[in-house]
Amino acid sequence: MSTITLTTDFGTRDYYVAAMKGEILSIDPGAKIIDISHHITPQNILEGAITLAHAAKHFPLRTVHVGVVDPGVGGSRRAIVIHTERFYYVGPDNGLFSLALKDENLLGIFEIRDEKYMADRVSDTFHGRDIFAPVAAHIARGANPAIMGPPINDPVELVMPEVEKRDGTLIGEVIHIDSFGNLITNISRDDIRSLGQDASLRVLILENVIDRISTIYEGEGQKFIALFGSFSLLEIAVPNKNASKELKAETGITVKVERL
């Protein structure tokens, strides 16, 4: 039984996602289709890449992951299939799969060119339905991605905001706000370790100082907490509240970690 996941910025109000599912089932009636998210902020490739990377790895081997956050649809960007040791990824060549690939052994990337694997009529505005869904269904049924088109070796790479290190201070930023309002930064455990083993640390966000890194969502006397949450990245939270609202914080704001 094949599994196909979908990650898009289409929302769930319109018929868009259902049209993709209908196309998939018309080719592979037994496919198990799982939604990762359809609420990526429209055209926000970084957010799509983060979401996809965190979800994809939990799925069974040979799952086909379709991603459609695609501001360049109808233009010159390529459509691709990525084949790794564990999975297939299908979508636009715009960096959407860059983060997922960091944990993967790449076997090949192929541009989708062969119209035999696409809908009869391919629109300029909806490649999710007309190209990516049918291609994913064909792969789920066993088609070799190498027959979709020529191999490529220059996929578009996502530019991730990097963590700066200056005078023993890490300068990162909020790259994602989850639905609890927790602020996910780009600061990893390795970044923190680079400040020195067992260092005493404090975290700075806007006017607030958080004087330790917690392990669970409990504050013990402080309003804001910093912890490594479900994204395995440093995040700022308020126990049982919405940190994003409490801080009026948006993605892009600076978060610093200082060694004391």
Place this chain on the structure above:
Amino acid sequence: MSTITLTTDFGTRDYYVAAMKGEILSIDPGAKIIDISHHITPQNILEGAITLAHAAKHFPLRTVHVGVVDPGVGGSRRAIVIHTERFYYVGPDNGLFSLALKDENLLGIFEIRDEKYMADRVSDTFHGRDIFAPVAAHIARGANPAIMGPPINDPVELVMPEVEKRDGTLIGEVIHIDSFGNLITNISRDDIRSLGQDASLRVLILENVIDRISTIYEGEGQKFIALFGSFSLLEIAVPNKNASKELKAETGITVKVERL
């Protein structure tokens, strides 16, 4: 393997949709249940009909499409099954399936009367769970819709807002706003063709003039664009932005297309 789709105005917060799915699986444990949308504006039959018509046709032959946008539940409106060459439709007789039927060869419409195909206790407020879900599951398992009740030949027709043509000008309106904020009008390619082959056209919406019809979501120097998008209807968009917010536009506002 049978496929059943669901289109409702129930939202996804409450237990309503899940109760329908549970009833379906209790009768047909192997059914593949696909959500088209549960975010139809409450009681907005036109929006439900548009969404259903665009999604339904992408599904495999013999899919059972359940629609529940049902302001008349518990009153005198009939419950029906529609049998076409390709699909089954199950829901209230209020026009919700009118648009989907435009592309279909009708085989028969039957009023659902036989209580054997309903839940043991039918409420006055939730026919989605008590009538439409079990009927859909029985049909998915192979029941003939003709045994559900008497045939009818006077189904309620949806009144679609029509495009007026006056002095070489088309006068249409926005009938749907998608989740990207694109404004979908009721103006078709045939309407545009009726203005004359290769005519130079301009599109008027509120105070704005759009001087051509584009093929992709790119403006090339103009803020607003007009194009035939995924609904195959003329739509007004702003590249990478939300046209509905930019224009403060709602459904029902006038859109004109003029021959120059």
Place this chain on the structure above:
Amino acid sequence: MSTITLTTDFGTRDYYVAAMKGEILSIDPGAKIIDISHHITPQNILEGAITLAHAAKHFPLRTVHVGVVDPGVGGSRRAIVIHTERFYYVGPDNGLFSLALKDENLLGIFEIRDEKYMADRVSDTFHGRDIFAPVAAHIARGANPAIMGPPINDPVELVMPEVEKRDGTLIGEVIHIDSFGNLITNISRDDIRSLGQDASLRVLILENVIDRISTIYEGEGQKFIALFGSFSLLEIAVPNKNASKELKAETGITVKVERL
């Protein structure tokens, strides 16, 4: 074919729900996974319990119901499996399943302790993915819940707001607002019957008096109506409108039923 349902407060924007589904399918590739709701108000155990109780009973026998509204994750609250004559329930021991159990014959409750049924690495923040999803999948595949850990007989009980009865008047409250804006109270048919058979009644909410209990969503001359809706509890509605907005009402406000 096994069915697993999910009820959480995770929302559908993030990767959280998909990670749970991936973990389930990695253990039980044939599982049918059905979302009950992921839009429980964050950390609102009562709302989760109401939603779960109303949806769960519609599913096939032996369905595994997973619930994750879990403000105590990573703390000392227990993880449990509840085995009843009809279903299994998997989640935190915080009262989330109390209401569902009222209609059930309990066979046993077991604390989840055996790490063999959990993810290789169990985080402190995401037991939905690391404990509840894999345990549910193992049970769906036939594992006996009794092997997960020791039986317990003191599960946490949810404290439901009770209906008071004073001088022939019922004093209840709004415990849930559904996505149509209908106000669901904690007043049952039995409560109403306790006022006397065939009694003339009126319902009071804020400044409004509703002079009868209707059977369908129609007002016949009055703006607000009171009826027993899909939750089998007294609810306040406005036909074709959003009662919550019309009344500016929130959960917790008082609703009275008086005998005339």
